[in-house]
Amino acid sequence: MNGMRGMSAMARAVPMTNGSTTSRPRSPKESKPRRKWLKSLSDRIVTAALLVGLVCCLYGVIRPDQAESATGATPVVVYTVQPGDTLWDYASSITPANGDVNETVDTLVRINNLDSVSLRPGQRLLVPER
Numbered sequence: 001m002n003g004m005r006g007m008s009a010m011a012r013a014v015p016m017t018n019g020s021t022t023s024r025p026r027s028p029k030e031s032k033p034r035r036k037w038l039k040s041l042s043d044r045i046v047t048a049a050l051l052v053g054l055v056c057c058l059y060g061v062i063r064p065d066q067a068e069s070a071t072g073a074t075p076v077v078v079y080t081v082q083p084g085d086t087l088w089d090y091a092s093s094i095t096p097a098n099g100d101v102n103e104t105v106d107t108l109v110r111i112n113n114l115d116s117v118s119l120r121p122g123q124r125l126l127v128p129e130r
Contacts, residue, residue, distance in 0.1 A: 074129075075128070076128055076129060077128075078124050078125070078126060079124070080122065080123070081121055081123040082121060083121040085119055086117075087105055087108060087109075087114075087119055088105060088117070090108075090125070091104040092104075105117065107128065111126050
């Protein structure tokens with residue numbers, strides 16, 4: 001261990017002819033290219049990680065949402081509008097007790113593609129079975 005004390009961190013192992021190794025200091029010329037290479041490598045890794053993160057974020061923004069629909073068809077009944085019927089009156093007659101008539105009206109408008117809540121005598125409405 002003679003002469004090993006106080007060696008700088010820039011020492012490297014050098015193989016000896018007898019199979020053992022000894023340390024000798026690196027020259028400044030040897031360590032600069034290695035530092036540049038490591039700096040370049042770490043810069044590339046950081047850049048790649050940032051690009052992967054950006055791609056993931058963009059994919060989350062632009063990917064289409066999956067459509068969700070009920071499984072199977074909803075059974076319906078056809079109701080023929082009578083003179084004097086209003087959508088509200090009919091919806092309140094088919095809404096269950098403690099139910100919300102507004103929700104029933106909205107459902108009838110959506111299912112029948114109605115532009116307004118006005119009804120005409122003889123008009124047919126699709127009504128979900130309960």
